[in-house]
Amino acid sequence: MxxxxxxxxxxxxxxxxxxxxxxxxxxxxxxxxxxxxxxxxxxxxxxxxxxxxxxxxxxxxxxxxxxxxxxxxxxxxxxxxxxxxxxxxxxxxxxxxxxxxxxxxxxxxxxxxxxxxxxxxxxxxxxxxxxxxxxxxxxxxxxxxxxxxxxxxxxxxxxxxxxxxxxxxxxxxxxxxxxxxxxxxxxxxxxxxxxxxxxxxxxxxxxxxxxxxxxxxxxxxxxxxxxxxxxxxxxxxxxxxxxxxxxxxxxxxxxxxxxxDWKEVAKHVPRYKKFVQSEMDRLGEESDEFKLSYRLIWLLDKGMLVTSDRFDALGDVSMRAVQEWHRSPVVVGIDPARKTDSTVVTVCWVGWDYPDEYGYYEHRVLNWLDLTGLDWETQYYRILDFLSHYNVFAIGIDAGGLGDVVASRLRVLMPHAQIVDLKSDRTNQTKRWAHMMDLMSKGLVIWPAHAKTRQTKAWRKFRQQMEDAELTYQGPHIIVAAPEVDAAHDDYVDSLANALYLTADMALPEVEMHNAPW
Known part of the structure; x- marks a missing residue:
């Protein structure tokens, strides 16, 4: 040679x-x-x-x-x-x-x-x-x-x-x-x-x-x-x-x-970029063929709570996780840990002054607290310290089992906040999921997606669990849950749903429009 x-x-x-x-x-x-x-x-x-x-x-x-x-x-x-x-x-x-x-x-x-x-x-x-x-x-x-x-x-x-x-x-x-x-x-x-x-x-x-x-x-x-x-x-x-x-x-x-995806390849192969852009013009960026072949989007026949594209669309790349907020009241959702799960606390800002035409408010995720492997006595005070940095209006917690205990303890530790017991039967869970999906479809749920925030473990877990969450319908009920595989969880999803539902009763009822008979 x-x-x-x-x-x-x-x-x-x-x-x-x-x-x-x-x-x-x-x-x-x-x-x-x-x-x-x-x-x-x-x-x-x-x-x-x-x-x-x-x-x-x-x-x-x-x-x-x-x-x-x-x-x-x-x-x-x-x-x-x-x-x-x-x-x-x-x-x-x-x-x-x-x-x-x-x-x-x-x-x-x-x-x-x-x-x-x-x-x-x-x-x-x-x-x-x-x-x-x-x-x-x-x-x-x-x-x-x-x-x-x-x-x-x-x-x-x-x-x-x-x-x-x-x-x-x-x-x-x-x-x-x-x-x-x-x-x-x-x-x-x-x-x-x-x-x-x-x-x-x-x-x-x-x-x-x-x-x-x-x-x-x-x-x-x-x-x-x-x-x-x-x-x-x-x-x-x-x-x-x-x-x-x-x-x-x-x-x-x-x-x-x-x-x-094709964008990553295009950075290094100009001819590839030229061809794929021509395919985008021919097929359309939103066509199934282009999504599958070049954008790497799974078009699943089984419903998902949110696709990766939708998750990205609801993220604000200019927004970082907010460590402290006292200018306006926030709502909080808590999903208490069960065995292998984590206790997750989600804090959401609410645009109280700017409801839409139906009375729905914009919600922005400010921050998360993820507690894993801690006894509950330690968790209470970690939650208390975390929430002391926010002007808390209400906290939503799944009622039943461990949730009842957590709610009772927080009422003592946080007497200034409204603690809301959220029932965990399928009818009430359906209401929470329907409200969350409605807000997301209207673009009224936004989360931080700044480059610095995307590097954090909490953000990565939030994204993974949101994209993992499977959406199924059983009769009149909506069920959202993590897939039944190892290491799959839905703590961040439940926590967010609990926080969002605290504003559901504050929305104005939708009015059906009909043509007058005359």
């Missing part, structure tokens, strides 16, 4: 393949600096294979896949990218670089990478055999390119690729890349992989994914990577995205969801 430099020429950790038997023992697997260095070296190989560096929005996904393989954290990584944004290219390049490098680095660092000593085993899936060909053909094209052949012939690598239909095998290091279908009628059990990639995961059969594909990673503590675009229905891909977004809010958790 002449004077071309490869990662195996680097000296940071003596990454040469001359005599691995004499290499010093590898540091413990927890050595993050070493892990990052190994990832850097593999990324250099990826760039060599493709002939150009990964773009800024591609690099985080590639690095996370490599990190998961190295650390054996059994991550379930999701990538929701707009059409033709380079998603398949990113995954193909990462797969190729890892298949070449990890088995070789395993000789140098047996404690950290020993499981790859006999090769990296990768399964490439899609809902149909034809769909799996898209990603697999990119992998084949990358590994059979002139650049790849030159790199594989380098004395430090000295590798030969054997292609047999749906299977790619590296003769010397033992890595394999196999194309398979995720079709429900296919018999695919029996394989073992370190990495499984499911392309077009939004169309994958849930039973096949959970029963047949995921178990292929069990004996290797492997990594599952799901890639795709939104669709009209909830599915395993959607649920995993939501789970990853929720988990990212937890302290010390890795980011496992990577979302890239």
């Amino acid at each position: 002449g004077t071309r430099t490869t990662p195996l020429d680097a000296t940071d950790h003596e990454l040469t393949l001359g005599m691995p038997e004499e290499t010093d023992p590898a540091p413990a697997s927890g050595d993050q600096a070493l892990i990052e260095d190994i990832i850097d070296k593999i990324v250099l190989v990826i760039d060599e294979l493709s002939g150009h560096p990964l773009r800024p929005y591609q690099l985080p996904l590639a690095r996370r896949i490599l990190e998961s393989l190295i650390t054996e954290d059994s991550a379930k990584i999701t990538a929701l990218w707009s059409r033709q944004s380079g998603k398949s290219e990113t995954v193909a390049d990462t797969v190729c670089g890892a298949a070449i490098m990890l088995p070789r680095l395993a000789r140098l660092f047996p404690d950290l990478l020993g499981k790859f000593r006999e090769g990296l085993w990768i399964g490439v899936f899609a809902p149909t055999d034809e769909m799996s060909e898209t990603l697999f053909s990119r992998i084949v094209g990358r590994l059979t390119s002139e650049r790849a052949q030159e790199l594989l012939a380098d004395p430090d690598i000295d590798e030969k690729l054997i292609t047999r239909g749906k299977l790619l095998r590296f003769k010397r290091c033992g890595s394999i890349i196999r194309k398979q279908t995720a079709h429900p009628k296919a018999q695919i059990e029996g394989q073992t992989y370190h990495l499984v990639v499911v392309d077009e995961a939004q169309a994958a059969d849930e039973k096949v994914l959970n029963k047949s594909i995921a178990p292929m990673l069990s004996s290797t503590a492997g990594t599952l990577c799901l890639t795709g675009t939104p669709t009209y229905n909830k599915n395993s891909f959607y649920e995993q995205i939501q789970k990853n977004r929720r988990e990212a809010n937890r302290k010390g958790r890795k980011k496992d969801h990577f979302q890239v």
